[in-house]
Amino acid sequence: MRKNKRNTLIGFEKIKKTYVTGPVKYQALRGIDFKIKEGEFVAIIGHSGSGKSTIMNIMGALDSPTSGKYFLKGKNISHYNQDELAEIRNKEIGFVFQSFNLLPRTTVLKNVERPLLYAGYTKEKREKRAMKMLKTVGLADKATNLSNHISVGQIQRVAIARALVMNPSILLADEPTGNLDTKTAHEVMKFLVDLNKKGSTIILITHEDDIAAFAKRVIKITDGLIESSNYKLKTARFIKE
Amino acid sequence: MIDIEELIILALEQLRSNVARTVLTMLGIIIGIGSVITIMSLGDGSTQSIIDQISKFGTNVLTVSPGKAGRGPGSSGGIFGTLVEKDAQAVSELANIEAVSSVVSGQATLVNDDQSVSSSVAGVEYAYAQIQSLEFSEGSFLTESNINSMTRNVVLGDNLIEDLFGEEALVVGKKLRIDGKTFKIVGVIKDSGSVVVPLPTAQKLLFGQDHLSSISIRVIDIEVMDNTLAQVENLLLERHGISNPDDADFYLTSPQQMIETVGNMTGTLTAALSGIAAISLLVGGIGIMNIMLVTVTERTKDIGLLKAIGAKRKDILAQFLIESLVLTLAGGIIGVIIGGALTYFASSALGIPFIVGLKSILLAVGVSVGIGILFGYYPAKKAAELNPIDALRYE
Incomplete structure (x- = not known):
């Protein structure tokens, strides 16, 4: 398909992040360089404390690096302010978190509509696009259910629908299967694999090798540095290329 | 660009999810607005009743009396015969x-x-x-x-x-x-x-x-x-x-003067009583601020999530501000209705005309909106300024 002429979507250049809590300084990232191209399915793995969550926060425009450059679609966004980052999150990034993905006491449809609300879409367009996304994830019949009245597997699928509703450049999944049983976890992962086949760029943050096995490439982080940007898992790759 | 209508719907959803708390929070505003409306309306009613009585004598009648104004006739001995x-x-x-x-x-x-x-x-x-x-x-x-x-x-x-x-x-x-x-x-x-x-x-x-x-x-x-x-x-x-x-050694009185005097007297009294009632509005406002702060803390994770999916500071600020506005405005409207009903019963018991002026209703609604903004701003600002990562991690 587009394999030959893929553009670089994400570029990390010498990204460092230091947290300062009173007198204590903690260097979470000590100089990270990597590139992710359009259409990739990358897993970022590492033990807790390795710095993978910090990478995900910076990549997801939730946080800014202490130093270094973060290029998103060729633009250096490492010094954007809170509202500029909010706009990036809204338009370019779709999040799926481990838990607490949906607003409670709100319908499934309204949850999926939210990013469109912040992007300034009219009510009509919001409903139409959110409904279309719910059909894509196979949950159109749950649209009017309250978000706390559906199963955990369904919650993650709704979260994916919401993550994709703005047609973002990246789908950023942070331990998306952490709260699911193996069977449901695999279903969700297969769903992500299918999305990737249709062209979505997916970045997965996980500490589980068998979940990382669903990705095409694995970046391993150890102690705030990249151990390998094409790590070979001991578990068999899920996808046969 | 902010869709106010949607934010109002979301605010109503939120307030409906905890009816008991919503009602208790509004109570301060309801009581405050209700008593201000009752006092102002009864003041207007009694003024009107006195004016009606004075006007019965004809509004173009002047009276000259002996003595000095404010002291009445005969207040200083021989002045009676002037x-x-x-x-x-x-x-x-x-x-x-x-x-x-x-x-x-x-x-x-x-x-x-x-x-x-x-x-x-x-x-x-x-x-x-x-x-x-x-x-x-x-x-x-x-x-x-x-x-x-x-x-x-x-x-x-x-x-x-x-x-x-x-x-x-x-x-x-x-x-x-x-x-x-x-x-x-x-x-x-x-x-x-x-x-x-x-x-x-x-x-x-x-x-x-x-x-x-x-x-x-x-x-x-x-x-x-x-x-x-x-x-x-x-x-x-x-x-x-x-x-x-x-x-x-004489003074003149006209019905206009008397009406003005009565108007001033009841006006001052009404203002003083309304001022006292307004204190309960202040207390109500503080109650609203308190509950909004609790709400912001409770919904820290929601706020983190909303920020992650692209809510800007102004979006969060608007959402919480509208929530407190809906709360105070609804309280104000209920207060006007209850105040109106109290005025109706009180004025028929006292035999004075039933007047609930547009002025007092607009004032009450304006004050409710003012309280909503004044006491809702700080919690909303606090919510808007939350760091998305901290908010998402909040337990």
Whole structure:
């Protein structure tokens, strides 16, 4: 398909992040360089404390690096302010978190509509696009259910629908299967694999090798540095290329 | 770009999810607005009721009384005798005067058989009926010759009839003793408690005084009221040989002045009471701020999530501000309704007109909105400034 002429979507250049809590300084990232191209399915793995969550926060425009450059679609966004980052999150990034993905006491449809609300879409367009996304994830019949009245597997699928509703450049999944049983976890992962086949760029943050096995490439982080940007898992790759 | 309508729907959803808390939070505003509305409306109602009573005497009637304004007649000894009939005659020759009557009045005891009533009795001239727009339910006013020939005729206000003669009695032609002298009743005045006799009869027979208790003046038109009031004042100052108006030995009152005085008095009272009621609004506002702060803390994770999917600071600020606005506005509207109902019952119990002015409703709604913004801003700002990562991680 587009394999030959893929553009670089994400570029990390010498990204460092230091947290300062009173007198204590903690260097979470000590100089990270990597590139992710359009259409990739990358897993970022590492033990807790390795710095993978910090990478995900910076990549997801939730946080800014202490130093270094973060290029998103060729633009250096490492010094954007809170509202500029909010706009990036809204338009370019779709999040799926481990838990607490949906607003409670709100319908499934309204949850999926939210990013469109912040992007300034009219009510009509919001409903139409959110409904279309719910059909894509196979949950159109749950649209009017309250978000706390559906199963955990369904919650993650709704979260994916919401993550994709703005047609973002990246789908950023942070331990998306952490709260699911193996069977449901695999279903969700297969769903992500299918999305990737249709062209979505997916970045997965996980500490589980068998979940990382669903990705095409694995970046391993150890102690705030990249151990390998094409790590070979001991578990068999899920996808046969 | 912010979709206010959607934010209102979201706010209502949020408030509906915890009805008990919502109602308790609104209670402060409901009580505050309710009592302000009740006090203001009852104030308006009682002012109106007094104004109605004053207006019944006619709005273009001036009264000259002896003594100093604010102290009343006779407050300093000999000053009682400063108005004479010649003053009244002189006034009647001024421009724009429709009618003038000298009045001599005093307390007297009215007796019919074994019934007796103590009342003020006024000796007047013929023009008095026209000046005061007297209406008669029975008989008619004293005739001009009645008055001039010092007859012992009397007209009575209908309010006195029942006490003296019993219910619904026809009294014209009947006799009545005033301070022991026998009078003949010739007329009954509608809606009144006055007792009116010929001027010379009051001067010579009843009270033994020639100087006047007051001069009643009807001006041809309300438009020239102020002007005429000044003319009357100047004329009397000149006649009494007084150069400084502050030393005047008489004072003028017009219904407008009385209405203004009453208006000022009830206005001040209403403002003071409303001020006290407003304190409960302040307390209500603080309650709202308190609950909004709790809400922000409770929903820290929601806020983190919303920020992650692209909510800017202004989006979060608007959402929480609208939530507190919906809370206070709903409280304000319920307060207006409850205040209106209380006013309705209170005013019918007190016998004053039921008035809930648009002004007080708009004020109440405005104040509610103001409280919503004032006390909702800090919590909303706090929510808007949350760091998305910290908020997402919050447990």
